[in-house]
Amino acid sequence: MRPADFVDPFEGRPGVFHLASDHLETMHLFSDEESFRYGVNTLALGVARFGIPLYCYELMDSHLHVLTGGVWEECRAFFQWVLHRLAMMLARRDGVSDILPRDGFDVHAVLDPRQFRNEVAYILRNCYKARICSPFSYEWGSIDVYFNPVRDALPGTPVSTLGTVAVRRMFQTRVEVPPHNEVRDSRILNRCFVDYDFVERQFGDSTTFFDVLRLWDLESSVALSHGVSEQVTFSDAELSMRLKTLCRKDYGVDSIQSLDRKSLLLLARSASRRFGAGKSQLARLLNISADVLGKVL
DSSP states (O other), X not given: OOGGGOOOTTTTSOEEEEEEEOOOSSSOSSOSHHHHHHHHHHHHHHHXXXXXXXXXXXXXXXXXXXXXXXXXXHHXXXXXXXXXXXXXXXXXXXXXXXXXXXTOEEEEEEOSHHHHHHHHHHHHTHHHHTTSOOGGGOSSBSGGGSSOTTGGGSOOEEGGGSOHHHHHHHHTSOSOOOTTOEEETTEEOGGGTBOHHXXXXXXXXXXXHHHHHTOTTHHHHHHHHHTOOOOOOSOHHHHHXXXXXXXXXXXXXXXXXXXXXXXXXXXXXXXXXXHOOOHHHHHHXXXXXXXXXXXXX
């Protein structure tokens, strides 16, 4: 549900909310390690700035998910600030603007412990749904802090030991970074800003946590409750390879850029039928509006 239409079921009291940014259709939000690190650090800085708990997150190439708590208006302001920071990153990196509107996200209230566990698992399984890797080995989420016996032993450099100029350059901000935060490879460690204690209490033990993450039917049931029907069959990299193969086989060219508009639409229709690719992913890879693709798929 969009923020403008959302009715807070907690009526101004603290609650839990799943916030998900819009999928970018024609470009990547996070395109390399530098932009992924910027995204992680932005979440950490937002937690410190707004003083709200962050329970879980996952950054994907075209969007991000967070599970946070607190009063709805504070959570909304937090995510708006995050999107604003990411929009500034896109403006610097790609010279684009108006890509991430401040209310360009969906919100879903989490009403009970069972739903909380399912939402955590759903978020952490995004990388698996996109056929990137196992949730337990994905780098750009909060998976590493839950039920991890070596969580506190991982090496990190305290921000307090870095100079003011170095901190501003590293995080590209004048926002104060909590001195107790620790960084590794210019990234604030998850243990410094993710409320893993609360998450672990909701699951009770590591066995329950791992079992819920392995539920094969979880994604479809949570997606259905969110009103989301599209499932990703291949990662962007995998689908791009298949699109290139179709280009060579069906059109005798080596790249998507060599196709005219009519051929691109025919290619999109073929990829949808052969590989189950959805319009959002095809729009992103073929640089065609999802609205236009919706008329031919």
